[in-house]
Amino acid sequence: MFISFDFQSDAPIYVQLRNKIIEGIASKQLNPGDPLPSVRNLAKDLGVNMHTINKAYQLLKTDGFIQIHRQRGVVINPDGFPEVTTDFLEKVEEELRPLIAEAICRGMSQEDIRRLCDNLYHQVKEEGAEE
Amino acid sequence: MFISFDFQSDAPIYVQLRNKIIEGIASKQLNPGDPLPSVRNLAKDLGVNMHTINKAYQLLKTDGFIQIHRQRGVVINPDGFPEVTTDFLEKVEEELRPLIAEAICRGMSQEDIRRLCDNLYHQVKEEGAEE
DNA sequence: TTAACTGTTCTATAATAAATATAACAAATA
DNA sequence: TATTTGTTATATTTATTATAGAACAGTTAA
Incomplete structure (x- = not known):
């Protein structure tokens, strides 16, 4: 596992x-x-x-x-996965807003944050490739 | 307040x-x-x-x-704010990775996620403008 | 049939974290 | 002097987390 x-x-x-x-x-x-x-x-x-x-x-x-x-x-689930619900969006905003606010305080630009998200996106997607 | x-x-x-x-x-x-x-x-x-x-x-x-x-x-703090430390980056990754993973499962594209972050970025920055 | 395994439910307990409640101290100010 | 400040200490209550053991009903395999 x-x-x-x-x-x-x-x-x-x-x-x-x-x-x-x-x-x-x-x-x-x-x-x-x-x-x-x-x-x-x-x-x-x-x-x-x-x-x-x-x-x-x-x-x-x-x-x-x-x-x-x-x-x-x-x-x-063989029948596919849930959509983007309002519940999910609310959870994302509640958890993401403080992170972005702190990133701004620490001097990160919009580009910096975008890069960080992009990196994580690919990191998650290609986790099955390693090992 | x-x-x-x-x-x-x-x-x-x-x-x-x-x-x-x-x-x-x-x-x-x-x-x-x-x-x-x-x-x-x-x-x-x-x-x-x-x-x-x-x-x-x-x-x-x-x-x-x-x-x-x-x-x-x-x-x-009148002397400015903390930098982007490794501690902060680790915290961001730990909290952001599950959100991005779930977003992927729910069918969001890299563009969708990027848009969401951009929206929140501006929302936070321009919070002082309203009201 | 029997035996083993499945998710589910129930009650109970221990450990920890969160929030509150008082109280006291030392330093600074009005 | 009296008040306010951050700080520290002790204590209690509540909620969450994790564990423990037991039982039930349905399914599968021997």
Whole structure:
């Protein structure tokens, strides 16, 4: 598995896991229809509690990134992924605005910020190419 | 004051306050040398505890956005603001990567993301112009 | 059928972070 | 002198996070 946690981070484990799986989808390491480990197996592999995994899966299910079939297991949503909702845009703005404000204070230009985003964009997209 | 809190947000009050002040600096509503209210007065105005304000001020002081003179009060740093440090870049990447990954999953192009950042950039910069 | 495994739900507990509440101190000012 | 400043200390309450163990209902494999 390509998943590990940063226990120094202030982000909760279940949020980190949710994000790692979304990054996996964005980089096409995880594709529609791909199976994910059961909550119990993944918990064992990663050395965390079953409920922590389940919490992350519930978030992903609610947002439409994965499907959970009663006893067949967990799969990356085969029917495609959610659109750009207003909820998502609001979340992005709430988290991005402080970062951009601080970047401005520290003297970054619009070009600097654009470059930073572009770099991250490609970094995420081409994560499956390395290794 | 231009400060209010979103009690629905999962961001702690002292973090929200820190960010609002940084946004104030970025939009030039707050300029080098400008005084900030005392911890007690601001706490009273905003209806929160003194220690919550103090926590935000300490963060801003540590990062170099404000100066705190023993009994003269709190001022926006008159000697300029901190550079783009590696700590800051690491924080940006840690918070921005999941947002960009999710944006990609939801079908946003590099151009879409760039536009979103540009919009926020101007929105922050021209916050002082309205009203 | 039996046994093992699935997601789901429930109750409980421990650890940590966030916010509040008082109180006190030392330095500066009005 | 009296007030205000930032700072520090202790204490309490609340919410979140993570863990623990157990049970249930449906599915699959032996």
